[in-house]
Amino acid sequence: xxxxKEYVLLFVLSIIFFAAGRYVFRxxxxxxxxxxxxxxxxxxxxxxxxxxxxxxGKDQIADSKETEEIVQKIDFExxxxxxxxxxxxxxxxxxxxxxxxxxxxxxxxxxxxxxDGKENIAGSIFLDFRNKxxxxxxxxxxxxxxxQDGSMFSQLEKYQDDDFREEQGxxxxxxxxxxxxxxxxxxxxxxxxxxxxxxxxxxxxxxPKQMILSTCSSSPNLRFILKCIVTESLxxxxx
Numbered sequence: 001x002x003x004x005k006e007y008v009l010l011f012v013l014s015i016i017f018f019a020a021g022r023y024v025f026r027x028x029x030x031x032x033x034x035x036x037x038x039x040x041x042x043x044x045x046x047x048x049x050x051x052x053x054x055x056x057g058k059d060q061i062a063d064s065k066e067t068e069e070i071v072q073k074i075d076f077e078x079x080x081x082x083x084x085x086x087x088x089x090x091x092x093x094x095x096x097x098x099x100x101x102x103x104x105x106x107x108x109x110x111x112x113x114x115x116d117g118k119e120n121i122a123g124s125i126f127l128d129f130r131n132k133x134x135x136x137x138x139x140x141x142x143x144x145x146x147x148q149d150g151s152m153f154s155q156l157e158k159y160q161d162d163d164f165r166e167e168q169g170x171x172x173x174x175x176x177x178x179x180x181x182x183x184x185x186x187x188x189x190x191x192x193x194x195x196x197x198x199x200x201x202x203x204x205x206x207x208p209k210q211m212i213l214s215t216c217s218s219s220p221n222l223r224f225i226l227k228c229i230v231t232e233s234l235x236x237x238x239x
Contacts, residue, residue: 094168
């Protein structure tokens with residue numbers, strides 16, 4: 001009788017382990033699909049802009065030591081053929097963020113869909129639907145998931161370290177006609193109903209243009225945000 005119970009228990013445990021293994025594999029598969037898709041999009045990064053444009057940009061950012069580092073261009077025409085919602089490309093060198101930025105008709109769709117239109121828990125990095133797509137608002141808000149595999153905006157919390165933020169606190173935003181460079185100046189946890197998510201066009205002109213990077217935290221009602229202010233702008237002619 002005891003032997004029979006042992007067999008039953010072993011059978012039940014085997015089913016549990018099998019189900020758990022399938023679940024873990026499916027999670028890995030979903031993460032891998034998203035990461036592989038975004039890696040393929042990096043072929044649209046052009047290493048180096050037209051020299052005339054570079055010189056023009058340098059004139060606009062006098063004495064910038066980092067200009068040459070931010071003159072990459074993005075093949076927006078090629079990306080737009082994949083997804084017309086493309087508005088920018090974001091790079092945060094300190095934490096390896098390197099993704100296209102999209103803008104939907106609301107702030108829900110791209111929580112669940114990647115750039116190539118596939119349903120995936122990784123979603124996309126996306127601009128608040130209330131913002132202008134040309135990033136001319138005084139405040140713009142970008143959202144991204146806090147993924148367990150280290151992708152998307154999962155590494156934003158590293159900027160809680162003052163030394164790390166001082167050394168690596170730089171965000172580069174590529175637009176079709178210009179490149180913006182931001183400095184990360186503040187990071188904190190806020191309520192999902194915080195005023196930082198309020199009107200995007202209410203900032204006074206005396207306040208530097210800012211960008212808020214937002215991701216979820218360990219608490220369901222809290223978000224982790226980085227506040228960034230624009231420091232440089234490298235202009236290009238639209239082609």
